[in-house]
Amino acid sequence: MIEFITVRDISKDDSFRFSDALKGGHLAESIKETGVLCPLAVTGSPGNFTLVAGFSRMSAALKSGVETVPARIKPHGLSLAEFFVQELQAHAAARTFTLTEKARILRISGRLGCPSSLYSRTCRLIEAPEEPHIRKQITAVLEFSPDVQAYISEYGLSLKQSSMFRGLSDREQERIIAMAHMLGIRGVELRKIIDLMQHAAGKRKLPVIDVINSCTGTSGDEVSENRNQALKDIKKRLMKQVYPVMEHTNSELRTLSRGFRGHDLVNLAWDETLEKPEIRLNAVIESAEDIVKIADIFSETENKESLKSMISVIKS
């Protein structure tokens, strides 16, 4: 049953809100012109309503100065859980849910004590697995800092991707998100950097925040304006901390490789993880003359010496 109720009678309680963000200006303008067309959903009685669905509309109505809004009031015979799922169904028809929204929905249905059949229906509506341990993992997303939650929603991170923030304090999460925004990194690249930071911290038995500070500067201001260079610098600093031998060996190999004169026809490459102890020679052959030139390159004494030194380093 739909009734018009006074906006003042609806409490500011947002315990049923699951959407990531309230829609802004356009909705308020439209409501100012035409009023709220799509009814809100509320529970309670006149003078004391709690909003169950329609948080954006409610916020816009307040902004536009509308005094009454249409609302569907929870019928007596219907449980609050059932009422909530009915409203959810209306949302599900029109959109997909982000991970943080799924987490809030599961938390709300848990709080409402959804019976198992209703819980299964909820999971189907929001496309979440029903297994209790996965539900636990999804709702754990709400323990991340607000910055991380916003980041997860903004970039549509999956549960697996969002696990990169596990084990980080709120402060660490905030700093990493600030860095990610500043450098424009996300996904696999961000995960790699977080892994390196945690690895460096674990190795030196330091909090991750100290590693973040040491490679980005205390406030993050030291990150230069050139994003690519800044990212390169951060990675370099982290790699030196986590892979000292590998970094040292590769730097030695790079120096030695400069002594090899390939005249643009021959390039040297090697496996930088050092797992394969070999130097690869990539030769470009476009004509028969190139073969003669390449043979000359290898007959140069300096080149032979460079290769010999490189092989010795990579095999040691």
Add this chain to the structure above:
Amino acid sequence: MKFPIEHIYVDERSRGHSITRRVLDRAEGIPVSYIGADQLDKLYRGMSLDTGKRTLVLTVQKGDMVKPCPGTSKPYLCCKYTVLNSANHCPMDCTYCVLQGYLERPCLTVFTNTDTLFKTIDRVLSMEPRRFFRIGTGEFADSLALDYLTGFSADLAGYFSSRENCVIELKTKADCIENILTSPPDRVVAAWSVNPVQIVSQEEHLSASLGKRMKAARKCQDHGCMLAFHFDPLILYEGWERGYAETVETIFSNVDSTRIAWISLGALRFPPDFRRGIIRRFPETSIVYNEMIRGIDGKIRYIRPARVKLFRYVFQRIRSFSKDVFVYFCMEPPWVWDSVMGCHPETNEELDYWFARSMNHRFPGVVCEKPDISSYTAEDFSASRTM
């Protein structure tokens, strides 16, 4: 050494099997529930590994009970070991244990349909009568940790004593050897995973101390068993040189080197996603913070220079005590073999042959005829090993 089992679940299909009867006879005071096969998944669902390590399930194995060791991909060399899938999981709790992430079900599981197991082994052995088989139960479980309940080691020792051209390796970090000591020893290789005292106490939770393992090894040797030791995983930590030197010395001062069938060396390695799992379950550990890379097979392992250094050191210590004990690497590429030993088997099959050759030379009678490399490298061999 007994482990804190809090509940035993018996699959209805295991009722009446000899192992089930034995476990129930010996499981005094432990609550027992019978459950249908269809309820097993429900039992496993949501169960934590910590609870699983205190919960024993007796069930039947519907899949392969005898299979080649999963090993790893080329260019890493594997030894063509044969695995008996007679149990899953382990009541001990080693930080680095791959079973934490490898097995789908969290519970300690013992498969009771041993008749099927023995029939399958007969079939596998008969398919290649000229081949020497190393068979073991220690791949997906600790071979002896639950032996005080199952007594399965005695069944295996009895079975293998009447077979030829094979040995059964019982690999453990416990000291539950009572059943071995009352069983035929001739084809039993009693094997222990070993690590320095510091690693045992910090990373191998609930396992027997190195001293207890050595005492048990000595008893098995005196009973007539062959022995094996596995330095796997070798772990880099501050003071590792001294730790491993002492461990090698402890082995050779406690047992007769001529009774050691083989010693393996394998450096710490695990699947990529596993690292976070270790940190989550064992936040105090520092083993995951070394210089590790993703190897060619996708596993995370120490960088090659670090592995070579570690292997060289331990290998040389072993050689200072015994010139001829068979030493091999688990999952290492040929160039690492070359750097440490100066040679490498060309293929996994050749490594398998090297084992047979060494066993024939050092333990006369265990291998029924002088091994011929062609029996190990024949082209149809791989196909026949699908079992």
